[in-house]
Amino acid sequence: MIIPLPHTTTGEINRQIIDSRKEGGAFALGRVMTLVIDATGADADYAIDTANVASREHPCRIIVMAPQDGDEDRLDAEIRVGGDAGASEVIVLRPSGEQVNHADTLVTPLLLPDAPIVAWWPAGVPANASETGIGKMAQRRITDTKGEENPGDTLCKLSANYRDGDTDLAWTRVTRWRALLAAALEQVTDRAVSKARIHGDTNSASILLLGAWLQRNLDCEIELTYDDKVAGIQHIVLETPSGEIGIFRPDGHNATLTQPGQPEHVIALPARNLGDCLAEELRRLDADRVYGEVLASYKENR
Template sequence: MTTLWDTTGSAVVKELAAQRRTGGAVLSGVALTLVVVADESRVAEAEEAATHAAESHPCRILVVVRRQLEAPAPRLDAEVLIGGRLGPGEAVVMRMYGRLGLHAESVVLPLLAADAPVVAWWHAAPPEKLATDALAVFAHRRITDSSIAEDPLAALRTRAADYAPGDTDLAWTRSTAWRSTLASTLDSVSGRRGEPVAVQGARVEGDAANPTAQLLAGWISSRCGCPVSVEDGGRKPNSSGVDSVALQLDQDEEVRIQADRRGGAVISQPNRPDATVALVDRPLGDLLSEELRRLDRDEPYSEALEAATGVSGLAGRSPEREHVWFDPADNGSSSRKRAAAKTADA
């Protein structure tokens, strides 16, 4: 590992090339570039998750930490690692101070792995409009996490309003185990009947303020075309925010999946004894690794997000984003000046 203090983007590129020559062609089989945007308080957690994901998806890891945008002078501190704490591949951790943080792409773009897709992951509060961050504009896939926002449900609605194909949310990824269990259970009921099962209604119990519970309810509604309610349960659910799911079927039958305290769930279905399946909380690295398996648009997510938020037409939007310059230090002064100028001209 080499630490470069008060350096430049060109020096980081040169140091990475020098270490590559010394260590050999470490990333000849790189699958993608993972750009991680993290708050300083979450850097260690983000690095651990990215390292775990890189074990399954060989990638170059670029960690961007924007610090002290109000600093009087721009500054870049960088750690360049090959075969270090971030796994066997290449990684750069960049801490940007002052106005440089608003132009992070100027440092990141030269560091992207050649001819490899780019995935951007915000382990921090993302901007309300991703297009205001150039890192989102050139990324092929964009991963956010509504669950870590101060108001998760408001963040979910923001992501729907700003959605473009290629976006996804780790709140959605946390519902994978529930979705798989529900789908396999309904397949089992259909197999015994010898005909498809019609779901006439559903109820999700747990934490109604958790975006995962809302997205799971949206997925059931979009797939089954039935009303789904989300209700606060009596127990404190796991990170998914889901304690149980009940599906009302035709022929006056019900399927229920109830989480237990031991990292599993009990499946109750018609004409069969109860069964137990694993339903454990997954670490952040597993969630990130799942999202890196696909680089195309996630249509089930967009359909679930539509149903959960009531915002329609998500799948028909363009996957291309055009960068919108946004200066957080401006505080609207430029807008006021433009408005004043128009008034004076009139």
């Protein structure tokens, strides 16, 4: 159910939420956090659909800032509940005019009391997320450097302004790659990696972060190669005295793991969708300091 609220106020929105609970039951019970989405420059409906997928694992209140064009100082909104909100309740704020510059003021009255706040920017990575109006109130701040025109420069800016609670979905996308590489390396006799070769799509922040992680942990040479015609990471090879360890995923679904002295193994390694990545980041509210250290390492060695 979608309840439109044209030319409204945050007070009226809260009253409408209470009325909706009386009519449809206490659907807000059990919400574990507030997820605030700054959808400026993004497809707001796609961001909402993604958040709804993640909310099935993490029931939450979703507040979406989706500014609209126009000079008139006004706030339009809508409330989505039931089938239109997954396991959440969704509040979409569409400010215009001067109200666009007061996102934190609009969001604050709608936050769940005594619940953690997570902020997500699905597009337009802020240079300093923790200093934005929404970022200041959030325990966790999630950006996404995928699609940035110059991801290397963006990662350097994120490193310079990193604060505990920051993370990026480009980092989340390589979680399974990192786990597989660590497990494979445990099984070789001599783990001194001399070189790591990574091949994948052009302008991939995930490849840059994965390379920085390997360099930081293995103190090895990194070779990155790219192909405009592929999507995602295609393969990683670690050169060790015992032989090469390789993970090859040419089809974006299944990967072949090769290790010295062992038969090849085919493992499921599908490209992760946005909902899965967001759900993973919502599982933790503590600082991802490994991400912060990898960012610093990337900036230092660039």
